[in-house]
Amino acid sequence: MNCSDFLKELTDYLDEALDARTRAELEEHLQWCHNCFVICNTTKKTIEIYRDSQLYELPDDLRTRLRSAIVNKCQTKKTSSEKA
Amino acid sequence: MGAIQKINEPVSDELVLVRAAKRGDIGAFEQLVHRYDRNVFRIAQHITQNREDAEDVVQDAFLKAYENLQSFQEQSKFYTWLVRIAVNEALMRLRRRRPERMVSLDEEVKTDEDSMPREVADWSPNPEQLYSQSELRDILTKTIQGLPSSFRTVFVLRDVEGLSTEETAEALELSIPAVKSRLLRARLQLRERLNKYFKKRRTGDSKK
DSSP states (O other), X not given: OOHHHHHHHHHHHHTTOSOHHHHHHHHHHHHHOHHXXXXXXXXXXXXXXXXXXXXXXXXXXXXXXXXXXXXXXXXXXXXXXXHO | OOOOOOTTOOOOHHHHHHXXXXXXXXXXXXXXXHHHXXXXXXXXXXXXXXXXXHHHHHHHHHHHHHHXXXXXXXXXXXXXHHHHHHHHHHHHHHHHHOTTSOOOTTOOOOOTTSSSOSOOXXXXXXXXHHSOXXXXXXXXXXXXXXXXXXHHHHHIIIIISOOOHHHXXXXXXXXXXXXXXXXXXXXXXXXXXXXXXXXXXXXXXXXX
């Protein structure tokens, strides 16, 4: 396995979606290839940091406002379809 | 009639709410809104990159879901179905705002960052130690905004929202290989772009 093969499998490797044999081949490559080892680690960190980042949290006041607007519109929709 | 339930397969509480909402129980639908509004808002803001558009997407996506609830076949999760509606609403707004650029999830985006990563340096210390929370949030926002929308959307659904590859494919109406290929490229591009902020510094380098 070379670095380019490793890169192709990286997503499945990080998602633990590889068969045992391919996984073993990748791990063997990681043991001697420092570049791929670093790429693997920092890609994993990239995913973790975004997963934990809490970007674009919905503030409570906006959340309440949006929810009541949605429910009101649904209610109107329901009433008009019942009348029809 | 709903989808045939497998023997002994418990009906999820999500499905209980969906069925109640289908019978006209708005309270049940409100619980579904409460369960997923934050996710829909996050997805919408990631795609549209605009707060007002994201607010509109939340409202319109839930309203559309309510109006079309009878056509939800219960063969997939309600959340996956809802995400599909929300993504379409968000893309529509993005296209409206940027008519000069074709926005499609099917677009094949070629970039010079798809080959072997250029910079290989470990990240040390941890980015969380290197930057304050708000600085880090700015860096992450700016970085993900620079990705093509087709990569950004796959990354957000798969890695931020935690949908499976299959659910992401279903929500975006893409094939599984297409999801995997975009995900790999999105992850590598983000890594490459974050590298300039997070890479290990030599002794004597300043923070920025």
